[in-house]
Amino acid sequence: MNSLEGAKLVIDALNKLGISYMLVGSMSSNLYAVPRSTKDADFLIETDDRIDDLQDKLKPQFRMDPQIGFETKLMTTKYVFLMTDSAFKVEVFLLSQDDHDQQRFARRMKQSQDGRTIFVPTAEDVIIQKLRWARQKDLADVADILDVQGDDALNFDYIYTWCDKHQTRELFDKIRTSDELR
Amino acid sequence: MSKPSRELIDELRREKIERAKQMGPIDRILAGPDLFDYACWTTMLGIHSQNPGITDAQALNILRERLAKREKREQMEITP
Numbered sequence: 001m002n003s004l005e006g007a008k009l010v011i012d013a014l015n016k017l018g019i020s021y022m023l024v025g026s027m028s029s030n031l032y033a034v035p036r037s038t039k040d041a042d043f044l045i046e047t048d049d050r051i052d053d054l055q056d057k058l059k060p061q062f063r064m065d066p067q068i069g070f071e072t073k074l075m076t077t078k079y080v081f082l083m084t085d086s087a088f089k090v091e092v093f094l095l096s097q098d099d100h101d102q103q104r105f106a107r108r109m110k111q112s113q114d115g116r117t118i119f120v121p122t123a124e125d126v127i128i129q130k131l132r133w134a135r136q137k138d139l140a141d142v143a144d145i146l147d148v149q150g151d152d153a154l155n156f157d158y159i160y161t162w163c164d165k166h167q168t169r170e171l172f173d174k175i176r177t178s179d180e181l182r
Numbered sequence: 183m184s185k186p187s188r189e190l191i192d193e194l195r196r197e198k199i200e201r202a203k204q205m206g207p208i209d210r211i212l213a214g215p216d217l218f219d220y221a222c223w224t225t226m227l228g229i230h231s232q233n234p235g236i237t238d239a240q241a242l243n244i245l246r247e248r249l250a251k252r253e254k255r256e257q258m259e260i261t262p
Contacts, residue, residue, distance in 0.1 A: 002215075003215035004215045007214075007215040026214060027214045030211050030214045031207055035202060035214060037221050085242075113208035114208065135256060
């Protein structure tokens, strides 16, 4: 099984188990930007009550790392599933108490195509989160989202409200006006 | 080889953006692992070429080690 099939397997398993989830990370920004290669799929789940069921459903194509991780930026638990036939990885984060984490999960949307459904964050919430991480690739993703979505499709008031809370307004304005990035 | 002009870079970017806009939502999402599969396939060819006689499983381990190193470098780039 390759990474593409592995990603589909995880999405379908989350839906079948009825787990409240949302796709986050680079795969979610691909929805709003210019798609790029992603070596992992990141998901946010509301509770980890059914993590063992998910583990069973993904066997034998995935094995769960027995060591439960911790995500230090949002201070939350992280479960890592490694694909056996590929270098692809799935990271499942437990919804944290962080205000924006709670809000982006509450605002998540359903996307469907060809009989498959995925719950995703809004474009604005992807931008807000990418600005918090602020790695080179995150900033490039923000510029791509702005270009692909266009100014009319985005709620800038909402983005700036969170930027002010996260002190990322200056960074966001820099990307919006940058000739290098856009 | 001469450096590509700003106009050429902008034109290529516009093309990429137009292609992205024409894709379905799930196709855009799943393009990530699909492109990763292609990247891994070419890297695995390189690993096999550098290490003649190794098995696919050994090559996959080398690929995983390289990706882990890259991830570590990306993590170190995080601004506080």
